[in-house]
Amino acid sequence: MEFTLTSGPVVAAGVALALGLLLTIRPLRRRLITSPVLAAYRQVLPQMSDTERDALEAGTVWxxxxxxxxxxxxxKLHTYPVPQLTAQEQSFLDTECEEACRLVDDWKVTHELYDLPHEAWRFIKDKGFLGMIIPKKYGGLEFSAYAHSQVVTKLSTRSSALSVSVMVPNSLGPAELLLHYGTEEQKNYYLPRLAKGIEVPAFALTSPWAGSDAASIPDVGIVCKGMYQGKEVLGMRVSWDKRYITLAPVCTVFGLAFHLYDPEGLLGQQKHIGITCALVPYDHPGVDTGRRHFPLNAMFMNGPTRGKEVFMPLDFIIGGPKMAGQGWRMLMxxxxxxxxxxxxxxxxxxxxxxxxxxxxxxxxxxxxxxxxxxxxxxxxxxxxxxxxxxxxxxxxxxxxxxxxxxxxxxxxxxxxxxxxxxxxxxxxxxxxxxxxxxxxxxxxxxxxxxxxxxxxxxxxxxxxxxxxxxLIIFGQGAIRCHPYLLSEMRAAQNPHVQQGLVDFDKALFGHIGFTTKNGLRALWLGLTGSHLAGVNTDVAPEMKRYYQQLSRFSAAFAFLSDVSLLVLGGSVKRREKLSARLGDILAQMYLISCTLKRYEAEGRQKADAALAHWAIVDAMYKAQQAFDGVIANFPARFMARVVYRILFPWGHPCVLPSDALGHQVAQLLIAPSATRDRLTAECFVPLQEHEPVGAIELALQATLAAEEIEAKIRTAEKEGRFVNNPQANVRDIAMVALEAGVINVAEYHIMRRRNHLRDMVVRVDDFPFDYHVATANKPAVCRKAA
Missing domain, CATH: 1.20.140.10 (Butyryl-CoA Dehydrogenase, subunit A, domain 3)
Structure with a gap:
């Protein structure tokens, strides 16, 4: 059979029509394309435990x-509200936080007391520092997350022991778990006591045998009957061995995570009920707390807690018996x-x-x-x-x-x-x-x-x-943030076969279109250097290029992620280095977004622009390196070359920040200015000479006041006016200049003040030969003394 010149287009048109029909007639598409793809997908889909699923699905996508x-x-980024403090929160930061910092001397905490002083403990309890997240109806401060962050930031500029002692009760721990899951009885009893510092909380999760793999904790509770307060009740006999538990040595109540089993079926048919969280008083019979770890001289309270076959009623479970086995989901x-x-x-x-x-x-x-x-x-x-x-x-x-x-x-x-x-x-x-x-x-x-x-x-x-x-940033981010991946996984695991096929088909072809669009968008933005990328909101002109470049990187990242998942399949879970580099790209883009948001939120402070420029350029360069790291380690080298040319058709767009820009940033740190104050706005700065931070502040002011006088002295020195004078050294030259008439008495006193403060700043402490070890009097820590 012979074909004419006109038959080629006809054949092509026929093929296109057939493909079009195949793709648009969904029942046919599902049978011929989606069904075999789904079968293959199920083969490579990694197995996922219940705890992995809970961790994966926890939280929200933002x-x-x-x-x-x-x-x-x-x-959308610029319409997110800028966090603001209420009048009460600002007053607390300006007054109570300042006083809490004043009550703590970090050297004494870390070298002499090995704890916060009694006065500091009493103050942070009385003023509600331990109950910032607790609602006012329970006696707490009910601060916003931003206020909580501001307080912790400020306290951290003074002492880590102080900040950690406040931070832990307000983060993951009994108060938060009670607020979300506690019974009314538990809330009404514990939350007011936690808010007032009557109770000091801790949370015991980490085990010596299951650190980061917290779901594998070997701590076990067995449902059984036992005696509690003179009565036989249904409860659990729990054994645990925990470490690294912050505030455990001084806590009065702690949350405890363990696997709960019901071998006798006292609660139902399920033998392994699951990870459970209970609230346990420190003085409950069989509880062992009080010993301490030594966390790198931070001197916050941290230590182990243990117990062996400790009987506790089911009412100790946070949320009561109905929440047995729900602990991992609660924690996530x-x-x-x-x-x-x-x-x-x-x-x-x-x-x-x-x-x-x-x-x-x-x-x-x-x-x-x-x-x-x-x-x-x-x-x-x-x-x-x-x-x-x-x-x-x-x-x-x-x-x-x-x-x-x-x-x-x-x-x-x-x-x-x-x-x-x-x-x-x-x-x-x-x-x-x-x-x-x-x-x-x-x-x-x-x-x-x-x-x-x-x-x-x-x-x-x-x-x-x-x-x-x-493992987490990309491993969790890819599944949670991707518009189709989680839908595909759920469809593949759907026990209803036909519905699973329908859902998978929808997600699969949505995914194909998504990947194709991002690949084309990444190529277009690469070819145009992202100069034509639209920015759909008003932004500072000096920052516009970063929005455009970040749009390019976002498209490139989305495309690279899909190609990586296609190339690596189920093995991506084990390719941790590649996963980490993909996570680095996502993370650097988030860091840049936050920086751009800050610059806009603070009113486009031109004086601060160098800080933003350098941080963003540096992060862009790091993201580019991460792109290179992923592509260079693709197992399919041909695919790697193709992807590189799509993402970087003209080569690398990013370079390191310039030395000139770095000079501008450095200058902002070495002289007082509004920029320096904004950069360090939460710092506790006691303006007393005996305080190391205060001494630096005072010495900086004195140094600036003396610079012109010192320049006059240096000029005289170059002219040879102090030749052969043994006192014309860095320490005593001001006196020599005064005697030689180079400076007057008032200028000399300015120099003398500068020298005094400078010497305090550069001084290095020295101690007796035995470091006072023989006479050291280190008071024992008392749980109730605080």
Whole structure:
């Protein structure tokens, strides 16, 4: 048979028609395409336990969902309300928080008392610090999540022991679980007592054999009958061994998580009821608390709790017997709110303190007759300190604001926890590099040494950072944020076969269209350098390019995620390095979004722009590196080359922040300004010479007042007016200048004041040969004394 020249288009048209019919006639499409795909999908779909499913489905999807969809709605970002404090909350921050900070001397806490002083404990209890999340009808303060965050941030600039002691009762713990799930009787009894500090709470989850894998705790309760308060009641005999439990040594009541079993069927037919949370008084018979861990000199109360076959009635279960077995779901639903606030806030406070003190120190401290903050090498460290602190604070505020909107942002909370604590580690390490020998010798005048010791605590707790990055951010984010993936998984697991096929078909072809659109959008934005990307809201002109670039990265990320899931299939769960890099892209986009939101919310402060610019450019570059890391490790190399050309048709668009920009950021840290005050707004700054932070503030002011006088002295020195005078050294040259008539008496007193404060700032503590060990009188910690 021969074909004419005109038969080719006819054949093509016929093929197109057949494909069109195949795709549009849904019953035919389901039979010929969807059904075999569904069968294959079920084969590669990873098995999921009930606890994994609860963890996966916990919380809500918020702004990260926009970033995952490839086309962020910037108007939506800017319409999120900016968190604000009420008059009561602001007054509390200005008055009660200031006083709480004043009552704590961190050196005494960490070196002498190994605890907060009695006066501080009494104050934070009496003033309601432990009941910030408890409603007013129960005697609590009923603060917003943002106010909670502000308080924790401020306290963290003074002492980690203080901030943690306040933070833990207000994050994941008995109060929050009682509020959401407790019986009315439990709420009415415990919440007023928790609000007033009569009860001090803790929550016991972590086991020596199941740290980050908390669902595998070996702690067990057996439903049985036993004696309680002179009566035989239905209860449970519980054995547990927990560690790392904050406030356990001083708690009066603690939440306890364990697996509950009912071998005799006293509650029903189910033998393994599941993870259960109970509320246990510390003095209940058989409970063992009081011993302490030593958490890197942070000196907050942390220790183990144990019990062996301790009988407790079923009424101890939070929510009563009906909530038996619901503990894991309870924990997952409440975790996001606490993690959104506690670690981001405490680590941002640490960063603010470092930015203010290290910046001031770098201007006060001189080497080679120049302030160390003006050396370019030191500027690099100061730049990171300033820009990271700006971004961390933006992330903390926006994430806390999400909680106030009613969100339980599980993915966002993981991003905030991981990236804020990691940036805090960099900030403190950079600070230690700047202050040098001053930082490595502990003592009352060392303002950064304890923070350096304590940084790993934030990295470790509330989900170890390694696992948060490699398993949670993308592993959970991909399923929760993707518009079709979770629907596909649910359809594949639907026991009703026909309905599952219908739902899968709808999700599958929606997914195909979604991936195709994002691939084309990513290519178009790449070819045009994102210059034609629309920004559907009014933004600061100096920031517009970042919105456009972030739109490009969002489309690229959405496409790369789908290609990765297609290439790797079910193995993506095991490819933790690739999953971590994909999570890094999502996280950097969220961090940039928070920074842009902050810049707009604060009124486009041009003086602060360098901080935002540097932080965003740095995050863009990190995201680009993460793209490279994913593509470079694709198992299918041909696919990797194709994807790279789609995403980066002209090569890499992002470069490192410039030295000139970094110089602008560093300069903002070493002189008083409105920008410096905004950057470190929550810092507790006692303006007394004997306070290490206060000494730096006063010395910075004195240094600036003396700079013109010092320049006059340096000029005279270069002219040879002090030649051969042995007193013309860095310490005594002001006196020599006065005697030589270079400066007058008033100027000399300014220099003398500067020198006095400078010497206090650069002083390094020293101690008797035995460090007072022989005469040390370390008081025993008393649970009730607080």
């Amino acid at each position: 702004w990260e969902g926009e970033l995952f969809r490839g086309k962020p709605n910037w108007h 639903e409440c975790l996001a709110a606490g993690r959104s606030i506690s670690l981001p806030s405490s680590n941002t406070g640490m960063a603010q303190m470092a930015a203010r003190t290290v910046g001031g120190y770098a201007r006060v401290r001189s080497q080679f007759k120049m302030a160390v903050g003006k050396f370019e090498g030191v500027e690099e460290a100061l730049t990171r300190i300033g820009a990271y602190t700006y971004m961390m604070d933006a992330v903390r505020k926006m994430t806390a604001g999400a909680v106030d909107l009613g969100e339980k942002p599980s993915v966002v909370s993981a991003i905030a926890k991981y990236h804020v604590t990691e940036r805090a580690r960099q900030v403190v390490n950079d600070g230690m590099d700047v202050i040098g020998g001053k930082g490595i010798c502990l003592g009352p005048s060392n303002f950064l040494g304890r923070a350096y010791q304590q940084v790993p605590i934030g990295i470790t707790v509330e989900g170890a950072n390694i696992l948060t990055r490699s």
